[in-house]
Amino acid sequence: MPPRASSSKTTIIAGILAGLLAAGLGAFYLHQQSAPQADNAPAASSQTAAPEQNARAIDALMALPEIKAWSAHIEKASGGRAHGAVMETSPETRLVDGVACYQLSFFESTPDAAHRWESFVVSPDGKRILVDDIVSAELISLEQWRKDNAPMQRVATQ
Known part of the structure; x- marks a missing residue:
């Protein structure tokens, strides 16, 4: 039986998706860190x-x-x-x-x-x-x- 072709296409797609997810999570984290932090209750209610x-x-x-x-x-x-x-x-x-x-x-x-x-x-x-x-x-x-x-x-x- 001939060897099965590599699933490099699937690996590439999975890598791209993982990279996009990581980039999105990183952007979300940076956005959360740079958002102004207020200590009053109205700001907290608008965030929720x-x-x-x-x-x-x-x-x-x-x-x-x-x-x-x-x-x-x-x-x-x-x-x-x-x-x-x-x-x-x-x-x-x-x-x-x-x-x-x-x-x-x-x-x-x-x-x-x-x-x-x-x-x-x-x-x-x-x-x-x-x-x-x-x-x-x-x-x-x-x-x-x-x-x-x-x-x-x-x-x-x-």
């Missing part, structure tokens, strides 16, 4: 509001019918080997009409890699969700995105 708002934004995105359908499709089509996931794609918020919004993306997470399906910008209260068209660099409404891209058809054709 950010994770709650982030979770609210993620929950709102996860509640979209497209995200639910995409997640179910990925799970079923892969036999449970891949999953849908919403992740923050930038630690920095994006200012939209004076509101600092979270930059989130929906990914197909496989054992080898994560594949981005779509990017979104979500308000902290989760009430406003825009699609970040990375090709045109424009934000479009959910209604326009649904009309122009028919995202539910994506699972019907795969």
